[in-house]
Structure formats: structure tokens, C-alpha cells
Amino acid sequence: MDQNTTISNQINTVIASFCTDDESYDFELFGSGHINTTFFVKRKCGGNKDYLLQRINHQIFKDVPGLMNNIKLVTEHLKNKLASVPGANPDLEVLTLIPTKENRFYEIDQNGNFWRMYDFLHSNRYDVLETEQQAYEGGKAFGKFQAMLSDMDADLLIETIPNFHNIEMRLKRFNEAIINDVAGRVKEVSPEIAFLQERSEAMLKILGLGEGSILPVRIIHNDTKFNNILLDKADKAQCVIDLDTVMPGYVAYDFGDAIRTIINTAAEDEADLSKIQLNIPLFAAYTKGYFKEAGFFLSDREIDSLLKGVLLIPYEQIVRFLTDYLEGDTYYKIHFPLHNLQRTRAQIELLTKLEHHYKELDEIVQGIAALPSNENFLEEKNELT
Ligand code: ADP
Ligand code: GN1
Ligand code: MG
DSSP states (O other): OOHHHHHHHHHHHHHHHBOOSOSOEEEEEOOOOSSSEEEEEEETTOOSOOEEEEEEOTTTOSOHHHHHHHHHHHHHHHHHHHHTSTTOOHHHHSOOBOOBTTSOSOEEOTTSOEEEEEEOOOOBOOSSOOOHHHHHHHHHHHHHHHHHHTTSOGGGSOOSSTTTTOHHHHHHHHHHHHHHOTTSOGGGGHHHHHHHHHHTTGGGHHHHHHHTTSSOOEEEOSOOOGGGEEEOTTSOEEEEOOGGGOEEEOHHHHHHHHHHHHSBSSOTTOSOGGGOOBOHHHHHHHHHHHHHHHTTTOOHHHHHHHHHHHHHHHHHHHHHHHHHHHTTSOSSOOSSTTHHHHHHHHHHHHHHHHHHTHHHHHHHHHHHHHSOHHHHTSOHHHHTO
């Protein structure tokens, strides 16, 4: 038997371990996530009921049972909330886990890999945005997500990756990577290291505000890049996905990571730096959508912290991509040898532009935050003007 047939048989065995409604499936690699390995699973005999199968990266998520319990609790909480909202459809708006025949939410294969399955949601997905409508809907999706989780007990959730957005810890590991230089790459990246070092003090602000209890800890998504939202066929917000990192944190983290992907006219790893520009109307549209859903619970100090997150998260990504490059590319999936370095340089370009426009962006946030709530809740077409 050739290697492909063996892998195919293994995946078919995994599929059969879940409570699916048919025996014969086709599957193909799917999506552009950097962490898990995702397959689109379709019944050979056709029909609309498709599945999304994922091999969970257990090198990164060390406690998969704990992680899956988090996802079970979060999806249950969201579905219960939506059940009482007229017109809402919990099956389309919240991920639905498929249990295994042994009534668990994950399966372990013969090689010790962890798998999970969701209902596949037929929807629109974007790595790079095209319209203000999409940005606005993205803001609503993540705002509503935080709002709906605001009354969930955070103690129920484990920290799937401890210190995920803790920049002090990220910098510590980065400095260790420089000292260890296991891949012999430090000499190639002096300008990038200097860029990070020049800003390291300034980037500790959010952490300091949190430690001083000025910013409240809330349950947030923690990985709000735009391709972690599904929009429906009319580009309306449908479902927030990729729930692996739903954990306590500061709202500025979610705002910053969303803006990182929304405001950038190019891909996160664009090689041609001249293509990386700021699309400020998309920034404003996202912010309006976000405040529409989250404005009612944000404190003034949290509102003031949002733009700090817009600088912090691209900075943190640079630290993380460069650390991975220095450590020999062990964390993120890469598609060519210098991919992490290219990502690093693209994010440096983005951060530099964000720094230049900081004041202008902050004024936009403050202006939207100051809108009377009735104005914030106008019909959608008016809100974007
Ligand atoms: P990763 O952690 O690797 O980013 P994700 O959970 O984000 O993994 O999934 C990868 C991609 O698969 C997503 O960007 C999205 O396009 C798609 N996807 C994930 N879950 C679903 C789903 N239930 N229905 C349809 N598409 C999905
Ligand atoms: C990863 O899983 P994915 O591709 O949506 C990463 C995020 C980074 C992002 C950068 C668990 O997100 O933290 O912001 O890549 N997820 C994890 O594109 O590390
Ligand atoms: Mg993802």
C-alpha cells in the first residue's frame, strides 16, 4: 500500500469514529490556519451535510481534553444565549461539535494524534478584506462574542496556552532564542532585533494597566484575525470560529489582533512591502461594528486601551514570528524556508505605518465611542456613512 493510501485509510478510520450519518466520505485539506490541520469532509453520495475535521496541534495545545472541554462549555454557553433571541439560529451562528461514538468530543488515533469534528458551515471567509460591510460585520461578530461571554464564569476555562498575550514572557523567550541561536540565524536579523528592542519598554503598558487592576480581565477570543470569522453569503456576520484560545484576557488584545488583519491592504506575509498600506475606512467600519455590540460594557479605560492593543498585537506577532524563525520554525506552519522572516518583515512594515497614524486612529475610536448610543444603533446602512 502506498503512503497516500495509508494516510487516507487512517483518516477514514478517524471519520468513522465520529457520529456521522454515513459511511463513505471524501476529504481534502482546507483553510489557511497556521496551527491545526483542517479537512473538509463530504459525503460521497452528496447532500448538504458536510463536516470539518481537524487534527489538533498537540505540540502547541498540551492539554487537549482540557481544551475540548473549554470549547464544549463556550459553545454551550453561546447556544443557550442565542436560544432565547428571536430569529437567531444557534446551529448556524455557533460551532457545533460532533461527538464520537464513545461520546467524547475528540478522538485519539493510533499515532497519538487528537482529532475533532464540527458541522461544516457553508459561508464566506476572507484572509484579506474587500469591503467596509465585511469589516463592520467582523466588528459586530467579535463584539457580540465578547458580550455573550461576559457573564460566563472564567474559572471554568483552563488556560490552553499559558501567558498567550503576555508580552513580557514573549520577549523573555525571544531573548533566549537570540542567546541560544539554535538555527544560526541571529546574524541575519540584526535590524529586526533592533526594531523590537527599541519598542520593548513601551509595549509593556497594557500589562501594567492590567496588573494595576485598571483594565478588567474578561473572557476574550484571543485570536481575532479576520479568517476566524465566518460571514454568511450576504456577508453578514455568521459565526466566530477557532475557539482554541478562548480564555481570560484584555479586550485590547482582541481589538488589536482584529485590526492587524483588517486595516492591512495586503496579506500578513506580503513580500512586497509597498503593498502594505492602511485602509482607514475599514478600520472605522470595524470599530463601529465592535462598539455597536460591545460599547455597552466597555469602561473608559478599556476604550483608551484599544489603540495600545493595535500597536501591541502586531508587535507581539513580530516577536513570535522572529522567535520561531530563530528557533528553526517549530511553531507556525511555514510554506517556504524564509516564511517566518517574511512574515516578520511584513508585520514590521505594518507596525511602522500604524505608529505613524496612531493619533488619527485614536481619534476615530474616541469619536465612535462618544456617539450617543442611539446613533450607534442606527440602521446598518446609515452607520457606515
Ligand atoms: P487554525 O487554528 O489552524 O487557524 P481554524 O479552526 O481557524 O484552525 O480552521 C481553519 C480554517 O477552516 C478556518 O480559517 C476556516 O476557513 C475553516 N473552518 C473552521 N471551522 C469551520 C466550520 N465549522 N465550517 C466551515 N469552515 C470552517
Ligand atoms: C495563529 O490558528 P490561526 O492560524 O488562526 C496563532 C495566532 C496568530 C496567528 C497569526 C494558537 O492563528 O495567535 O495571531 O496564527 N494561533 C495560535 O496569523 O498560536
Ligand atoms: Mg484559525
